[in-house]
Every structure is written in structure tokens, then in C-alpha cells.
Amino acid sequence: MKSDKDKWIAGVLGSLEGSKRAVPPPELFARIQQKIARPEAKIVPIGSYRFAAAAAVLLLVLNVFVLHQYSKAPGSYSNEQVTVSSESLISDFNLYDQ
Amino acid sequence: MDQQIHLIKSIAGQDQQAFQELYTLYSSKVYNTAISYAQNPADAEEITQDVFVKIHKYAAQFKGESSVGTWIYRIVVNTSLNHLKKKKRFSFLSFGQTETHPSDFDHPGILLENKENARYLFQSIDTLPESQKTAFILSFVEELPRQEVADVMELSLKAVESLLQRAKKNLRDKLENAYPNRRK
Numbered sequence: 001m002k003s004d005k006d007k008w009i010a011g012v013l014g015s016l017e018g019s020k021r022a023v024p025p026p027e028l029f030a031r032i033q034q035k036i037a038r039p040e041a042k043i044v045p046i047g048s049y050r051f052a053a054a055a056a057v058l059l060l061v062l063n064v065f066v067l068h069q070y071s072k073a074p075g076s077y078s079n080e081q082v083t084v085s086s087e088s089l090i091s092d093f094n095l096y097d098q
Numbered sequence: 099m100d101q102q103i104h105l106i107k108s109i110a111g112q113d114q115q116a117f118q119e120l121y122t123l124y125s126s127k128v129y130n131t132a133i134s135y136a137q138n139p140a141d142a143e144e145i146t147q148d149v150f151v152k153i154h155k156y157a158a159q160f161k162g163e164s165s166v167g168t169w170i171y172r173i174v175v176n177t178s179l180n181h182l183k184k185k186k187r188f189s190f191l192s193f194g195q196t197e198t199h200p201s202d203f204d205h206p207g208i209l210l211e212n213k214e215n216a217r218y219l220f221q222s223i224d225t226l227p228e229s230q231k232t233a234f235i236l237s238f239v240e241e242l243p244r245q246e247v248a249d250v251m252e253l254s255l256k257a258v259e260s261l262l263q264r265a266k267k268n269l270r271d272k273l274e275n276a277y278p279n280r281r282k
Contacts, residue, residue: 008280009273012222013266015215016238020207024129024146029121032150033114 102166110158117154124167125150127240128174130207134239135178135231137203137220141185148177164249171242171250175232218280222272230265233258 002010102123108116128149133142152173160169208216223231229251236247237258248258 005274005277008277009270012215012218012273013269015208015212015219017212018209019205019212019216019239021126021130022133022142022206023126024143028125028129028143028146029118032121032147035147035151036154 103160103162106153106157106160106166109154110160117150120153121150124170127167128170131171131174131235131240132178133205134220134223134235135182137224139206141181145174145177145181148181149173152177168246168249171236171240171246172252175236175250179228179232218273218276219269222269222276225272226265226268230261230268233261234265234269237262 102120105116105120105123109120125146129142129146132145132149133139136142136145149170153170160166164172203217203220204213205216205220223234226234232251233247236242236250237244242250244255244258248255251258253261
């Protein structure tokens, strides 16, 4: 005795029975003729360029992001801060004392 | 058979009437096979278009080593498989934005009472490896004799039988997994 599952599977596998062939739309032949009549355009394989373009865009975005973060960061240095910190370094370690 | 070889020779000689005759003979066979692979009418039209452009372009190279039908089916299978590969690559690059999901596909030639079941069948066919898919489509959708399937696939009859057995087993396994989630 077949289970419901087996019946369902048999039904699915047998679902092509009595089917007809699918027919293309009537205008397809005219489109094929047009394509044949058209001078063949040289196809440039863009697949490989796509990866290069994606990599370039990614690099650009990363650069912009890093520059943006750098300019926003509280620890980014102005000229004044650099002078102050180097002065304190000199005094802290008595660099020029004899 | 000789008549079809004559048609191909005429097409090679740029006879548009012969091309139209061949289109009338083969368009539904080509389209029906293509739609079974692509599971999308727009893609099937594109494949059919490409197949007939190739027939027109390479008619002069047809040597008659196989029948015209076998030669044309071979072109359809290769064009369909290449189309699927190209589409897979493209959908990977467009981050999975594909227009029609195969599970939504309704084959236009299926009887109305079988439509729901056929949807599950085509969904499972779509997951088969290329050679099993080709053997199954040519044998059960196109209903070609096994020997012709073997000729199209350039395999032995035994190899085709084995592919079909594996295809059926895989389909059964996939359907068993789909059973609890089927629409009741």
C-alpha cells in the first residue's frame, strides 16, 4: 500500500504526462531574421573588466572612508598639538640639558 | 531526412525560404527544450533566437555525420547550458537580484490539473547536475528515443540509461525533502 508521500511523489514525477510542447511567440522569427541581417558587432568580454572596475570602486570607497574617519577622529593632529607634544617630550626627558 | 539535409545546404547558400521551413519544423522543439532548461519564457526566447542564428551561421559547416535533428538538439543543449552558466555568473555579480525564481515557473504545455505538481518537478530538475538534467529533459520533456538522446549527448545508450536512473533517484530524494513543505 502506497503512502501519501509516495503517491504525491509519483504524481509529481508523472506530471509531464499528456503535456504539449511549448510554442514560441509568433514574432520570434522576425526577431531572428533581424538579428541575422544586422552586421555582427564585435563582442568585448566585459566579464573580466567587471571585477577590475569593482575592485577600483572598492579601493576608492575605502580611501574616502579612511580619509573621512581620519579627519573626524579626535586624535588627529594639528600643527599646534605636535609642537606642544614635542616640547613636553624635550622637557620630560631633559634632552638638551647639559 | 534527406530533405532536411537539403534544407541545411540551402540555408548555407543563403536561401531564406529554406530557413523559414527549418524554423517551422524545429522552432517548437527548440523552444520547448530551451524553456525546460531556462524555466523562464524570456530566456527561452533568447536561447531560441541564439540557436537559429547559430544554425544560419554554421549551416555550411554541417557535415551530415549526424542527423539534422541531432545536430540542432546539440546546439540547443549547449546554448541552454551556456546561458544558465552566464546567468549564474551575472546573478552572482548583481548580488542575487534575479527576476524570476524557478519555483514560480509554469511550463505552458502542462495540463492544468498537473500544473502544481509540475512546478515541483521543474524546481527539482533545476537542481540536477548538467548531464542528468540534459538526459531527463530530452527523454521525458522532449520525449526523444533513448538512442537519439545518446547521439545528442555523444554517449552510449548504457551511459544515458545510467544518467536517467541517477536523475530519477535524485529527483525522488529532493521531492521527499520537499514533501513536508508542499502546498496542500
